Amino acid sequence: xxxxxxxxxxxxxxxxxxxxxxxxxxxxxxxxxxxxxxxxxxxxxxxxxxxxxxxxxxxxxxxxxxxxxxxxxxxxxxxxxxxxxxxxxxxxxxxxxxxxxxxxxxxxxxxxxxxxxxxxxxxxxxxxxxxxxxxxxxxxxxxxxxxxxxxxxxxxxxxxxxxxxxxxxxxxxxxxxxxxxxxxxxxxxxxxxxxxxxxxxxxxxxxxxxxxxxxxxxxxxxxxxxxxxxxxxxxxxxxxxxxxxxxxxxxxxxxxxxxxxxxxxxxxxxxxxxxxxxxxxxxxxxxxxxxxxxxxxxxxxxxxxxxxxxxxxxxxxxxxxxxxxxxxxxxxxxxxxxxxxxxxxxxxxxxxxxxxxxxxxxxxxxxxxxxxxxxxxxxxxxxxxxxxxxxxxxxxxxxxxxxxxxxxxxxxxxxxxxxxxxxxxxxxxxxxxxxxxxxxxxxxxxxxxxxxxxxxxxxxxxxxxxxxxxxxxxxxxxxxxxxxxxxxxxxxxxxxxxxxxxxxxxxxxxxxxxxxxxxxxxxxxxx
Numbered sequence: 001x002x003x004x005x006x007x008x009x010x011x012x013x014x015x016x017x018x019x020x021x022x023x024x025x026x027x028x029x030x031x032x033x034x035x036x037x038x039x040x041x042x043x044x045x046x047x048x049x050x051x052x053x054x055x056x057x058x059x060x061x062x063x064x065x066x067x068x069x070x071x072x073x074x075x076x077x078x079x080x081x082x083x084x085x086x087x088x089x090x091x092x093x094x095x096x097x098x099x100x101x102x103x104x105x106x107x108x109x110x111x112x113x114x115x116x117x118x119x120x121x122x123x124x125x126x127x128x129x130x131x132x133x134x135x136x137x138x139x140x141x142x143x144x145x146x147x148x149x150x151x152x153x154x155x156x157x158x159x160x161x162x163x164x165x166x167x168x169x170x171x172x173x174x175x176x177x178x179x180x181x182x183x184x185x186x187x188x189x190x191x192x193x194x195x196x197x198x199x200x201x202x203x204x205x206x207x208x209x210x211x212x213x214x215x216x217x218x219x220x221x222x223x224x225x226x227x228x229x230x231x232x233x234x235x236x237x238x239x240x241x242x243x244x245x246x247x248x249x250x251x252x253x254x255x256x257x258x259x260x261x262x263x264x265x266x267x268x269x270x271x272x273x274x275x276x277x278x279x280x281x282x283x284x285x286x287x288x289x290x291x292x293x294x295x296x297x298x299x300x301x302x303x304x305x306x307x308x309x310x311x312x313x314x315x316x317x318x319x320x321x322x323x324x325x326x327x328x329x330x331x332x333x334x335x336x337x338x339x340x341x342x343x344x345x346x347x348x349x350x351x352x353x354x355x356x357x358x359x360x361x362x363x364x365x366x367x368x369x370x371x372x373x374x375x376x377x378x379x380x381x382x383x384x385x386x387x388x389x390x391x392x393x394x395x396x397x398x399x400x401x402x403x404x405x406x407x408x409x410x411x412x413x414x415x416x417x418x419x420x421x422x423x424x425x426x427x428x429x430x431x432x433x434x435x436x437x438x439x440x441x442x443x444x445x446x447x448x449x450x451x452x453x454x455x456x457x458x459x460x461x462x463x464x465x466x467x468x469x470x471x472x473x474x475x476x477x478x479x480x481x482x483x484x485x486x487x488x489x490x491x492x493x494x495x496x497x498x499x500x501x502x503x504x505x506x507x508x509x510x511x512x513x514x515x516x517x518x519x520x521x522x523x524x525x526x527x
Contacts, residue, residue, distance in 0.1 A: 001289075001314070001341075002282050004322040005348075009278040012352065017194065017255040017274075018240045019359055021267040024192050024200065025257035026374055028185065030441055031083065032260040035162050035180060036144070038081045041506060042176040043164040046070050046089065053171045057095040070176075071102045075113055076513075078104070078178065080406065082442070086155065086179030087113065090135055092172045098122045101174060105155055116155070135175055138163040146261035149182050149202075149210045158182040160261065186211045189265070195276075198269030205262040244271070281348070288344075292337040310338045314345060321349050366439045368418055369425035377438035380448060385494050388486075396457050396485045397497050398447035399505040400428060400464075403478040403512065405443040423472030424479065431463050446498075457483045480509035 049069060055062055070089050078087040090101040098121040105116040119132060126136040130153040138145040147161040163177035185202070190213045192200035201212035242253040254268035296303070320328040328349060366373040372380075387393055402424050409417040421443065429437050432447045440446050449456065461481060469476045482504030484497045491497050 001285050001318045004318040005281050005285065006278055008322045008352065009281065012355065013274050013278075014240065014242055014255075015356075016359060017242060017253070017267055017269070019363055020192075020194055021200075021255040021257050021265060023363065023375065024188075024267065025259055025265045026378075028188060028265060029260040030374060031185070031188070032146075032162075034441060034444075035081055035084070035178060036260075037502070038077045038084070039144075039162050039164055039176060039178050041077055042070065042074055042087075042089070042178075043166055044503075045073050046166050046173075046176055047168060050168050050173065053092075053095050053168050053173050056091070056173070063096070063100075067100075067102060071104070074102070074176070075104060078106075078113055081178065082406075083180045083184035084178055085157065085159070085181045086116070086161075087177070088179075089174060089176045090118075091174035093121045095171075095173070105179075134161050134163055134177060134179075138165050138175055138177075139172065148204045148262065152179070155179070160185065162261070182211075189213070192267060194267055195269040195273035197273065198267065200265060200267050203264040203266065205264075207264060210263070242274075284344075288337060288341055292341070295337060310342065314338070314342055317342075317345055321345070321352070369422050369439055371425055371429055371434060372438045374438065374440045377440050377446060377448075380438070381494055384448070388488075388494065394451055394453060394486055395497075396449045396452040396483055397494075397501045398432070398449070398457075398460070398481060398483045399498070399501040400445040400447065400479055400481045401505055401509060402443040402445075403480065403509070408475070420472055420475055423475075424477055427467050427470055427472075427477055428464075431467060432460065452485070454485055457485060478512070480505050480512055482506070482508055 050056065050066065051062070056066060057063075067089070074087040074089065078084045085106040086104065088101060088103040090103075093100065099118045101118060103116045103118050104113040106113050121132060121135070124131045126132065129137070130151060133150070134147055134152075137147065142165060144162065144164040147159075147163065149158060149160050151157070152159050157179075158181075159179045160182050161177055161179045163175050165175050166173045189200050189202055189211060199213050201209055203209045240255075242255055244251065244253055246252070251271040252268050253271055253274055254266045256264055256266050258264050317328045364372060364376040364379070384395060402421065405417055405420065408420055425437070425439065425445070428445055428447070432449070436447050436449055438446045438448070447460075449460070452460075461483060464479075464481050468478060471477075482501045484500035484504065486494075486497050
């Protein structure tokens, strides 16, 4: 019984810690994905609106007009991106001049983006990472790059940056990028808790710890890095295991997940806390075993025949539970110690089922709205990808972005914003069906409909348009929607369908903004 419980509970704790790590990593990945999407919008917009690098180089009026156009879009995108503190475009100094472009930094007092002094490329060497690495690193790689956490000498802040080089007719035009306040990411990391004193920390792509909340008494994170050095290869494999290490004389275990921007998230807790429940149960089993043994010795002759059978049943039940069969129920209902042990076993199986069901619910249901979350969405996407390879069934994707959530949160508080999101999710679920709707971001929803073509998509979009301005408390629903239908002749991946729907949504969002259709507040005095 002791070994069976130990196996079952150890397996349960591994699952809990890894699910927690996966869920929190997904939350951070949602942040990074939104940042990537924002910069990608700027990149696509910059390329599509550029006539040629030659005209940019030779026509000053066109250069100024084009720069202002990108600057306006960059300001709008940055204001819609949580954590953004800087947005910029820098042109290739070989075709323009060494300070060509713009750089806007968020003022800590006013919260608005303002022009900042532009770095002169002529003043620094290309290998001067703190000053100009944000330009030369992505240019040298020729692709989008996440800059690992660094201290920016130009702005005096700890940042992570996402930068995309832009090309027109295979000629480097420059780069577009966005700076994110690293404390925005570390704040989310520090909010992660597990067991009693467990916490989370971040490591870079070389597994050197870049942030740890548990840094009391001046302890250096380098000590923890050295203690965890042996797990680096295992982390790369992405196994669902717990890794043992010792820090400051305390034995700990940790679960790891690689993040979208190349960093690594770890969730860790002391072994004593992880094993607390297991040790308590083992202690109870030992106590009960001793009591049963004493009774058995005293009355062994009289009750030997009546106790052997239920003990065998308990042993079988314990093995079934250890093997994962939690529907097992020992039939012994006597009022002696064996009956007590059987009842404990039944209750333990019930509690394990409740715990596992609770964990599964956390993994696939959004806590705020009650609809499916991003984890459920990623699972559905994986199923769709498999079906695309096998049969290629028709499906459609809708991307819905709620307008004005940041304004509500900043002006009236997150409680009001949460109520608005809940109301919006109910309206969306009523239109598309609760089973088809996924909340993949703070104010972003995705709908996946199977066997739905262009005609059905148009009908659903019309229903959604009719639902706009529906009352949500004292507010009106305002949202942008875009849809796309899978075409097996042109779409070679799910992402291409999603990207088309996302682009339509952002185009609609820009149209709504230009026509003043994004207002959501009906009566400010009553909120």
